Amino acid sequence: MLNAIFWSGGCARHELSDTLEFSRSKTNALAAGLLEQGLLDEVGLQLSRGGRRPETLRIDSQMGVVIGVDIGATSLDLALLRPDLSVVAKHSQTADVQLGPGPIMSRLRTLIPAMLAENGIAPEDVLSVGIGVPGPVNFAVGQLVNPPLMPGWDSFSIRDDIREVTSAPVFVDNDVNLMALGVLWRQHRQIQDFLIIKVGTGIGCGIVCHGELYRGASGSAGDIGHICVDPEGPVCRCGNRGCVEAMAAAPAIVEMAVEAAQSGRSPILAEKLKAKGRLEAIDVGAASRAGDAASDAIIARSGHLIGQMLAALVNFYNPSHVFVGGGVSGIGPMFLAAIRQSVSQRSLALSTRHLEITYAPLRNEEGLIGAGVLAMREALRIGSVAV
């Protein structure tokens, strides 16, 4: 019942008995017990349906906090969240996962106790910790498995490391899976079959099937970065030619931008390169907004290549929604337009008739919110909230 209330974001008793297919009296009795234990509270008034006004049941926000951590390829985000996933405190910084687990884990071991202390939260009030990482994860044991963007992290146990600063249970998953969980929760599980694509340093995909996160037979589902979009394309670090990640993710965009700057095709990018000494994907977005045609072409090319790959996945998977997130998705509206155009051109009419392709709805907080969803879901599953 707590699980149903968590996913609904708060609901009335009659909605709950419909969802759970429990009788009204069973629902009322269970809710009374949970209210008494302090696991639920009752807030506000919902619109009347004619009879007695139902109260909205929510997970008790005073029950404790969960910690959400989003380890990106180049960033580290951390949040303390209430059980309804409202943010108590948040911290973001740049970080480089390529340096191995040492620097990032020691930063986390300092940050977590400091954030708890600053916000007056006792360590024993932490219900659980959810952590997203930019690589394939063996979810059962919480270890990374040959992560290509994270040399030195293979078989490293993030879970054991974090246990030094909290006795709360720790759960680790791939960052894109957590983005999918974040969106699933935000949509109250109403969207049953969708994809979320993350375009950043790499390209990955979270898959939701029948309202549940789908991890695949060995946990690597959604690993779409090395799908071929051009058999004659450049050689990727995986050894094959024309992988979408090698041709359309942030490093490829930067490479095209440097080329446009140095060849004289883009005076704006040339100036930026001179001033900063290097270029980033966001510089291409800024140049495009300033009217730079070469930057427009780079963004369109990346979007078209991703759309071409996505067209195959849309034919195969027939999702109702595709959400596009990750750092590169902020590069400008032309990016999404190019993706949509390629998909509608290359996918079957039946698959795209009701398909919506939009930017991810949580303003780049999908990963962090998703880490919180993972933490809450697992805490409810293993019963650590009731201890």
Add this chain to the structure above:
Amino acid sequence: MLNAIFWSGGCARHELSDTLEFSRSKTNALAAGLLEQGLLDEVGLQLSRGGRRPETLRIDSQMGVVIGVDIGATSLDLALLRPDLSVVAKHSQTADVQLGPGPIMSRLRTLIPAMLAENGIAPEDVLSVGIGVPGPVNFAVGQLVNPPLMPGWDSFSIRDDIREVTSAPVFVDNDVNLMALGVLWRQHRQIQDFLIIKVGTGIGCGIVCHGELYRGASGSAGDIGHICVDPEGPVCRCGNRGCVEAMAAAPAIVEMAVEAAQSGRSPILAEKLKAKGRLEAIDVGAASRAGDAASDAIIARSGHLIGQMLAALVNFYNPSHVFVGGGVSGIGPMFLAAIRQSVSQRSLALSTRHLEITYAPLRNEEGLIGAGVLAMREALRIGSVAV
């Protein structure tokens, strides 16, 4: 409980209480009731686990029959099946779906009563009818939706037409979905996440996710025939270039075979073409077995193109098994070898480490058995067996 017994293919009471998470006494009481109603029977003796020897519970095979129908692009198969899906009688003939629903449906309206009469089965003993068709289906209403291989069938209600000869409920689904259901049943649902590819006149895919058939948001999941494998490839009837179906399915194989025959590269195929006036995919298989190098090359090319497309799906979906079925899969072992080679070359190690790619296990009867599974599953769901 009947459903669990159906999917298990027969099981002991203690297995059933484990599967259903029912107490032993609840399981025994339910089983006794179903035995008394004649919906279950008890057969043989299973190996003892130390105590009293458990009897195997099965759906009562005298309960009635289901009718399975597999409408292929060029064939019509029909079977009367017992509730355990053993075949009572079977009929196969060539047929051409391109002629529209008239000829095939009138054939079915004749065949069904004749087969029932021949086998001494009363029409009221038919529990339900499952029908597979080679095109996209709106499962809820049992109608085809713009089927590219089936002109004239758009919005045709197979269900209403069949009702003229039986009052049993009729269920219609895409043929590849039924192949997936057939394999899922044969494996007692032990394989949770797999794909089944059908290569015949077209190329389609059935998807099983978390042990359930996945149809997609609008029922077109698995429609993989128009995934691009060569941006510079020939123009397909869908208007795009390089669709895998246009380059690797039976018509493309035949086209390559005719070209090899006419150009003199394959004396065997030239002789066959002269003798028959036309070539089929199986002729290429026979020529390959007779040592024809040109036929080997055609088979390898088709397999490599399909494997290239499949590599993308394996990266995305991370299935534990991929089954290859359909008419073209009988073309020879080189076909499967080429598929496997392309997939292992182009997919990520993590996705392929435990991946098995094999021919479909039901010797081309997946579609018919799957139609029977659909019929039984739906009959159990709507309770028509208990009437």
